[in-house]
Amino acid sequence: MNLEEALRIALRGLRANRLRSALTTLGIVIGVSSVIVLVALGNGIQNGFNKSFSALSTQIVVSKSQGTVPGGGAAKDLTDSDVAALRNPTLAPDLVSVTPVITGTALLQGGNGQFRTSIAGSTSQYLEVNNRELIAGSFFTEAQERANAKVVVLGPTPVANIFGGDAQTALGRQIRISRTTFKIIGVIKSNGQQDDIAIMPLGAARSYLLGGTDTVNQIILKATSPATVPAAVNEITNVLDDRHNIKDPAKRDFDIQALSSLLDKANQFLTFLTLFTVAVAGISLVVGGIGVANIMLVSVTERTREIGIRKAIGATRGAILKQFLIESTLLAAMGGLVGIILGIAVTLISAAILPGVVPNFPAPELSALSVLLAFGISLAIGLIAGGYPANRAARLQPIDALRYQ
Amino acid sequence: MIQLKNVTKIYRMGSVELRALSNINLTIEDGELVAIMGPSGSGKSTMMNILGCLDVPTEGTYLLDGIDVGQLKDNRLAEIRNHKIGFVFQSFNLIPRTSAVRNVELPLVYAGAKDRRSKATEALEMVGLAARIKHLPNELSGGQQQRVAIARAIVTEPTMLLADEPTGNLDTASTMEIMRLLVGLNDAGRTVVLITHEHEVAGFAKRVIRLRDGKIVSDKIQHNRTDVNAPIPVSQYEAADASANET
Ligand SMILES: Nc1ncnc2c1ncn2[C@@H]1O[C@H](COP(=O)(O)OP(=O)(O)OP(=O)(O)O)[C@@H](O)[C@H]1O
Numbered sequence: 001m002n003l004e005e006a007l008r009i010a011l012r013g014l015r016a017n018r019l020r021s022a023l024t025t026l027g028i029v030i031g032v033s034s035v036i037v038l039v040a041l042g043n044g045i046q047n048g049f050n051k052s053f054s055a056l057s058t059q060i061v062v063s064k065s066q067g068t069v070p071g072g073g074a075a076k077d078l079t080d081s082d083v084a085a086l087r088n089p090t091l092a093p094d095l096v097s098v099t100p101v102i103t104g105t106a107l108l109q110g111g112n113g114q115f116r117t118s119i120a121g122s123t124s125q126y127l128e129v130n131n132r133e134l135i136a137g138s139f140f141t142e143a144q145e146r147a148n149a150k151v152v153v154l155g156p157t158p159v160a161n162i163f164g165g166d167a168q169t170a171l172g173r174q175i176r177i178s179r180t181t182f183k184i185i186g187v188i189k190s191n192g193q194q195d196d197i198a199i200m201p202l203g204a205a206r207s208y209l210l211g212g213t214d215t216v217n218q219i220i221l222k223a224t225s226p227a228t229v230p231a232a233v234n235e236i237t238n239v240l241d242d243r244h245n246i247k248d249p250a251k252r253d254f255d256i257q258a259l260s261s262l263l264d265k266a267n268q269f270l271t272f273l274t275l276f277t278v279a280v281a282g283i284s285l286v287v288g289g290i291g292v293a294n295i296m297l298v299s300v301t302e303r304t305r306e307i308g309i310r311k312a313i314g315a316t317r318g319a320i321l322k323q324f325l326i327e328s329t330l331l332a333a334m335g336g337l338v339g340i341i342l343g344i345a346v347t348l349i350s351a352a353i354l355p356g357v358v359p360n361f362p363a364p365e366l367s368a369l370s371v372l373l374a375f376g377i378s379l380a381i382g383l384i385a386g387g388y389p390a391n392r393a394a395r396l397q398p399i400d401a402l403r404y405q
Numbered sequence: 406m407i408q409l410k411n412v413t414k415i416y417r418m419g420s421v422e423l424r425a426l427s428n429i430n431l432t433i434e435d436g437e438l439v440a441i442m443g444p445s446g447s448g449k450s451t452m453m454n455i456l457g458c459l460d461v462p463t464e465g466t467y468l469l470d471g472i473d474v475g476q477l478k479d480n481r482l483a484e485i486r487n488h489k490i491g492f493v494f495q496s497f498n499l500i501p502r503t504s505a506v507r508n509v510e511l512p513l514v515y516a517g518a519k520d521r522r523s524k525a526t527e528a529l530e531m532v533g534l535a536a537r538i539k540h541l542p543n544e545l546s547g548g549q550q551q552r553v554a555i556a557r558a559i560v561t562e563p564t565m566l567l568a569d570e571p572t573g574n575l576d577t578a579s580t581m582e583i584m585r586l587l588v589g590l591n592d593a594g595r596t597v598v599l600i601t602h603e604h605e606v607a608g609f610a611k612r613v614i615r616l617r618d619g620k621i622v623s624d625k626i627q628h629n630r631t632d633v634n635a636p637i638p639v640s641q642y643e644a645a646d647a648s649a650n651e652t
Pocket residue numbers: 416417418423424425443444445446447448449450451452
């Protein structure tokens with residue numbers, strides 16, 4: 001018997017029970033499509049996470065220890081000379097940038113009234129090392145930084161409070177901060193955390209708002225690559241230990257925080273989460289497979305008599321097996337194909353809709369591997385589910401199959 | 406040629422043993438027309454199933470054209486069922502939801518033969534169903550279904566036709582049609598073995614074998630067999646049918 005005939009017989013078998021065939025494939029459809037969609041969502045979340053935080057993976061933050069230093073004595077402030085020492089490439093070769101930040105709060109006055117806001121005085125690199133973006137205008141330049149220019153870049157919260165949220169209206173306007181007038185040259189994009197902020201050149205913040213001569217609150221450093229972070233941390237420790245006269249590591253008066261190990265951990269958890277969702281989707285695929293197996297078992301058992309007739313007129317065991325294998329494989333393959341189409345469609349639609357509904361929602365990313373795997377598994381389910389009962393029926397003596405009630 | 410040598414068939418149901426056939430010795434030459442008779446449960450179907458390679462004896466050997474069927478592999482048996490034997494069942498055993506011509510075509514499909522559709526159509530023409538080839542089994546009368554089954558049995562041109570009560574479910578008119586077909590096939594040179602409870606049907610056979618309790622109790626050549634083409638018995642049947650309808 002050739003394949004074409006076997007296909008005809010199998011298709012006839014499927015058509016004879018349209019509704020049942022459709023319901024059977026439904027299990028596979030749901031299983032395959034949920035694997036595809038969930039893997040895409042997991043991928044999207046993980047890639048989105050990596051994209052938004054990769055800039056932070058080389059970041060190291062140094063700050064003064066809070067409260068009293070272990071072992072007594074007040075903590076020494078971080079100073080401009082500490083910054084200068086860290087910028088020395090012979091002392092700290094694994095650093096690409098050193099950005100001092102001074103912080104405080106001040107009163108902003110404008111259109112709608114007065115608002116107390118966090119102030120950050122820093123260098124022109126502030127934006128980049130903090131992984132933030134502008135939505136309007138520009139950041140202050142190195143020249144403006146050196147000139148202690150009275151320019152300010154606002155976060156979304158003060159823009160909302162003072163200008164009703166319109167970045168374009170705010171741009172170019174004068175604003176009073178404490179007793180000094182600054183020009184608004186840019187507005188940064190929300191990141192949901194540090195939005196209530198006004199950023200300006202470090203010198204300007206010192207002279208007009210926060211006072212002080214050479215202290216800094218925080219030094220943000222970047223290592224040359226995620227791999228050199230540990231070496232960079234070492235270099236920073238050595239430089240500052242030396243400058244702060246620290247002999248006993250337990251008595252350090254500064255904290256060094258590197259984000260990379262934290263990010264690695266978070267990434268690992270995201271991978272676990274993705275695996276977990278895939279496992280859940282896999283369960284629905286298995287349940288769908290059991291549905292196919294169940295129906296094939298019923299269908300084959302119900303047609304034992306037909307198998308008997310076919311054997312009586314000369315069908316070999318192989319021919320019977322082929323018929324039912326093709327039947328169940330077709331069933332599973334159709335379910336798999338529809339599942340793939342549905343899964344891809346749902347992924348694409350959610351990629352188009354979700355970011356609009358949920359801000360910052362990472363777009364799902366289709367994985368070819370998950371599509372192939374889900375399809376392969378559904379095919380395998382078809383083969384096993386159909387093969388087992390068909391083989392059992394094909395081995396019967398024709399008369400036993402014919403007599404089967 | 407069919408040869409049964411000391412064939413015994415035992416059914417075991419739990420601790421109970423049932424000898425459906427015991428030590429049957431039988432030879433049927435090519436071209437014979439044999440009727441097998443006997444009371445219900447005497448082992449007729451059991452024997453026929455063994456002859457048709459649908460079942461295997463518990464003991465003894467079955468030689469078909471000199472080949473010991475018991476030694477054959479599954480695929481060879483399928484081939485024998487396909488090429489050498491045409492089997493007709495009392496309950497027709499057509500494949501449901503499948504057209505007459507497709508049913509007849511199936512043995513050719515399994516044989517891998519060419520020109521299947523035209524051969525199947527020819528076989529259906531032979532049994533007088535040229536007009537019904539697209540009909541599904543449930544759209545055909547019992548007699549018509551049995552004729553489809555006969556067409557299916559002869560489409561591979563087997564040398565041997567085995568029929569287990571082929572007219573058991575049919576009225577007298579349909580019975581005559583079927584018997585005319587079977588006798589015609591025998592006249593054309595095929596071996597025909599049929600089981601029947603009806604003496605009228607057995608009357609067409611050249612040889613009548615009687616079974617009882619799994620043993621052959623008589624085996625006779627029938628010298629004055631009924632002529633299937635004789636007009637009188639046919640009209641008798643039809644007259645009987647007609648009068649039955651009137652009352
Ligand atoms: N599969 C089976 N399992 C157990 N016993 C069986 C089986 N098939 C047949 N028998 C028994 O074997 C005996 C012979 O059965 P068989 O079907 O050959 O009778 P038969 O002569 O064809 O009867 P009928 O004229 O009623 O068709 C019966 O007693 C029957 O109960």
